[in-house]
């Protein structure tokens with residue numbers, strides 16, 4: 001067997017249980033397996049282990065709800081070339097690019113071997129972000145438009161290079177790495193668990209709850225801790241509030257970009273209400289401080305429960321009015337519909353995840369395929385799926401998910417009992433040594449995957465983060481092809497991807 | 505169609521905060537902490553050891569807001585020594601003023617540091633260029649919020665612009681990633697004199713969690729004098745608004 005089979009609810013896996021196989025065996029297996037859309041790779045990374053470079057592969061089986069783990073190795077000084085999997089399955093591109101950037105591993109016939117994020121740990125110091133090798137097309141009727149790294153609004157940096165044929169975009173290439181902070185390394189630099197928790201909250205500030213939850217789960221799997229139902233419910237509520245806040249924010253941003261002020265300001269006010277609800281619960285508008293490993297400092301009480309209940313109901317009611325308004329405004333539909341299309345097959349091929357994938361009829365949703373917490377139990381989740389794959393479809397997925405999250409929050413509050421003793425967080429708990437722990441959650445953008453590998457002493461030796469943006473940036477690049485360049489802003493907002501989540 | 509719009513409008517009502525000088529935040533909000541010395545330092549030592557950014561010193565007892573992530577964990581470990589208030593007035597002209605002691609009752613603004621020429625010129629119109637350099641998007645979103653329908657900081661002529669050529673200053677967020685060091689400098693150079701530098705968020709003030717990361721390059725801040733320091737994780741819109749209003753001499757702390 002070349003895989004160890006586990007799932008999203010299981011405890012950490014001893015490193016010794018992860019099969020070490022020949023690359024060729026893995027390559028041939030994946031070549032076949034990834035043709036079936038029920039499989040996709042959640043992470044593939046390498047790390048140094050006693051003079052060896054060990055590669056870990058995490059494969060998700062959406063149908064059986066399983067996680068398949070495998071690994072292969074290279075002698076550090078081996079000069080071999082590994083046949084590239086990206087050449088067969090483009091979804092692997094960010095993983096192979098990261099490995100090549102950090103360890104100079106050669107991937108044969110890799111079609112897009114470009115630096116991924118100009119990590120501070122990259123081997124080739126001559127490769128710097130200001131000489132990113134942009135793709136080039138010659139032609140008399142073509143011109144290039146360079147945008148960034150600093151953009152017009154208050155937003156994170158990234159460099160966009162458009163090749164245009166007149167008004168329409170032939171090709172967009174997105175060069176990232178400007179936001180690279182050396183985040184993954186910081187997890188292993190200091191074993192202060194609180195500090196690690198804060199790092200998780202800072203992976204992407206707009207997904208603080210989702211990333212911190214993934215961290216908490218990854219840590220808890222390395223202990224014998226089982227979270228109480230109250231704790232699980234609180235985490236769910238916090239995550240659904242985050243989803244609501246960001247989907248509402250992006251609804252407003254889309255309205256703003258087409259000059260529709262009513263929709264914009266209505267959503268701004270509703271987002272304020274949502275994040276102020278989170279603030280009234282935990283003291284921070286982004287939910288920082290709310291999610292902690294093995295407990296919480298901010299248990300709900302009856303006053304807060306009532307406050308959340310009322311606010312969420314009010315937000316849902318008013319947001320539904322905004323949704324109705326958008327759907328019946330021909331001027332808005334004219335901009336949003338049939339713009340920024342990404343087809344289903346394309347979305348699956350590039351490994352798109354989350355709400356963007358669901359808007360292209362690609363049913364990627366961790367809440368359904370690899371449930372955690374109460375999903376698949378008390379919370380019977382149904383994915384919101386749209387077929388069109390355009391800006392409007394992504395907007396409508398957001399709209400429906402806001403209302404769905406509001407519904408879930410009410411259900412969860414009904415299940416919540418303040419009688420259950422809530423635990424205090426524990427930052428001292430010993431972790432299982434020499435084990436691999438992985439957790440998957442569905443943030444508002446999509447699939448978040450965290451992997452922790454511990455050393456002999458039970459310290460985190462390697463921490464890997466995958467934000468949904470890692471794959472979805474390419475979806476944006478494809479969405480704008482053959483669109484007018486003036487439609488780029490709404491295409492961009494319809495995805496609203498994270499730069500720092502990508503750059504780490 | 506017009507009916508749905510009327511509905512939205514009716515539900516929306518009036519959202520702006522009438523007086524930005526009278527804003528109070530929710531009691532859970534963690535703003536300026538107050539410090540108290542106790543005979544036993546045991547709890548305080550524990551809190552200082554736990555602090556993720558080593559913001560606390562025990563002898564003498566200080567807390568550096570420029571490093572503080574406002575996680576509030578120290579106050580849970582040492583409730584006798586540290587208590588968070590909802591005071592969001594954290595902006596100041598001096599980095600040292602962010603280091604608070606048991607005597608601190610408010611973060612001193614040090615109006616004497618303000619460059620009169622700048623404050624006069626920008627009093628009724630201040631346009632700012634924001635540069636995120638490794639920020640996690642939360643402070644960036646809070647800065648966006650300063651202009652939204654609730655805070656509407658634009659009513660005082662303070663706005664963010666797209667081009668540095670139109671700007672009177674730069675607002676930096678994030679620990680300043682090495683990969684952004686050069687673009688930040690280019691952007692700053694493109695702004696006409698006189699110009700402001702505002703660092704916004706704990707990450708920007710000290711590097712925050714990334715102070716020791718080799719992916720960060722903070723030389724910009726040693727080359728240039730910062731006009732306003734604004735801690736927070738993220739900086740609340742009111743911290744920003746209060747700080748800028750103080751700088752412009754339109755408000756006194």
Ligand code: SF4
Nearest residue numbers: 555572573575576578
């Ligand atoms: S609130 Fe600030 S000082 Fe206290 S532990 Fe957190 S980071 Fe340290």
